[in-house]
Amino acid sequence: MALQSDDFTAKLMDDMDSRLLDFIKNKVNSFIKWDLVRFFYENPNTTDSVENIAKYAGRNTAAVQSELEELVESGVMEMQLVEGLPVYSLASDEEMRQLIEKFILACEDRHFRVKAVYHIIRGMR
């Protein structure tokens, strides 16, 4: 008998680390966020305005703005006002940095990536 879609999802979720699953479902729940997290992981001391971060990511400012704000809300990134200008950087919290590293390293595995993509697409519906 074919698996129902929810059963299939449950199966996909089963063998994923619960912290990573939560990270994907609640923090990096879009492809733009995924790109941003990867960018900041590879360039960890980047500190800049949304306009410049959008340029670094090769995306438009409007698309990046809301994603950055959500990453700040979820604790992945930090925002500070520099003379009134909002400036974003990766969270300095060591636990969060370790979780980001765990996610990026896990993404090197194709099967993990496929699962992560599945969860993101499902979450976007």
Next chain:
Amino acid sequence: MQQRVKTGIKGLDEMLHGGFLPQTANLIEGATGTGKTTLGMQFIYNGITQYDEPGLIITFEEFPQQYYRDAAAFGWDFKKLEQEGKLKIIMTSPEVTKLDLERVGGMIETLVAEMGARRILVDSLSHFERLSSDPVELRAIEYSFINALKREGLTSVLTRENPALLGGTESDSENIAFVVDSYILMRYVEIESAIHKALLVLKLRGSDHAKDIRQYEITSQGIQVQAKFEGQEGIMSGSPRRMAESFVEAFVKK
């Protein structure tokens, strides 16, 4: 004897009569590929590993991961130095850096205090040009920026692009040249159908320096400044001519 901030680059410290002066701004100008960033990275790396002086790199264009890769090609492990708290490579923009340095307790000020940073590479100063199209205002911005770096006790290397690959300079460096404490020019030179690289210290405020034009190479260990060009004139024009034999006899071959 004056205290010096050694670059640790073979031949360059000799040209600078020992190195840069402490808490000064030092401009390195050259065309793309001449090795400005390599020289700056070497200044930072040698500072950390040879002179126990932690450093910062501020990049306005190249991603930090590019620095990690480029440095690794010379055997310089920048990631490890970052983990040890001796180096930070910060990607940001001139506008954010300017605002950050103007406020109390900004990111750079905090990092300098936490790391004990003594050196900084700013790559590149050319990006400040987007802050103002008015040359007078731009000079004021750059002057303020340089003074803020000095205030933090940093000896800085500032790179600057020169669009001219060969031949006469197309740079409008006159303004910034007045503001910085030293001014080093890196150029391509064509000699007998081959491209060489030439380096000249144009200015070193408060100190004497070598006036000759030296060849340099980017080796697997970084930049190495070599002997001066012999028997050539018009080096900085990009297309030198061989000097008259009698002139060589009289002034060079001693």
